[in-house]
Amino acid sequence: MSRIDIKAVLNFSAFRPEPDDSTASWRRRFPVMRTLFFGFGRNALSWRSIERTGKIDALEVARADPKEILSQTSARLKELTENGWCSVSVNTRYVISLETNLSRRVGSEELLKTNPRAVLGGRYERGKQYALTHNPETNSSILFSCEEEQTRRVETIFREAGFQIGRIACGTYVLLRHALGLVNTTKGSEQPVSTFLIVCCEGAVCALVQDQDRWLELRSRTDVYEDDLAPITDLLAPFQARLAPQIGITLIADEPLPGITERLAAVLPNRPINDLSQPGLLASLMLQN
DSSP: OOHHHHHHHHTTGGGSOOTTOTTSOHHHHSTTOOEEEEEEOSSOEEEEEEOTTSOBOOOEEEOSOHHHHHHHHHHHHHTTSSTTEEEEEEOSSEEEEEEESOOOOTTHHHHHHHOHHHHHGGGOOTTEEEEEEEOTTSSEEEEEEEEHHHHHHHHHHHHHTTOEEEEEEOHHHHHHHHHHHHHOOSOSSSSOOOEEEEEEETTEEEEEEEETTEEEEEEEESSOOSSOOHHHHHHHGGGGGTSOTTOEEEEEESSOOTTHHHHHHHHSTTOOEEEOOOTTHHHHHHHHO
């Protein structure tokens, strides 16, 4: 065994996954390395530095074409990383929909990555990437899709700026799954959960109506808001007439949105609001996964 190999064993680096191994968690792949977490929008780019200790630094946002922003800031931002490693949340040009009667064969979520037609049947479209979340109590499923071309474009933009992408995800979909896990802590019909789940992530909004464990309606839109939160409540106000009286609101955002609960209370009155938002929440979830 060479001296380098012995050192790798002694400091445990020999037992760590490779940085480009997306099946391993971010913490395991980059345990003592500085990395960056980006939010990629249609006309905006945000970023946070992740320190060697795992500390998440403050959010920075620039509004312009992301490629242009990176061309101007890449030299400075790369200094905040080890070898340019970063994670990217794509916040534009995707679709989240509510579907029924999709295949639930064992391993279907993994099969979706290699043979999506076998899982989606007639809903399959060539040139798209998919992710899937099943409702364990009904035949409903939440389906995420985006164009492969969009993913390749994001990869090219960051590669040309000198970065290495360790993971690409959709922040809205990540937050939606996280919130569903927090809300649905009991399984079965003895304590069915009803809530109006609202996800906000760097301009994107997703709203899901859950009544007695059933997913009844989902609406998802990207590029809805920037600093003005009025477009969020304009999008959600029509739900008031369709929500059962007992249904409260569960809100989750990548960052707390000052004033959003007051706005929601105005257009969705007499409904308790449970705000699950936390500073740096999406980046924290990325570190764990």
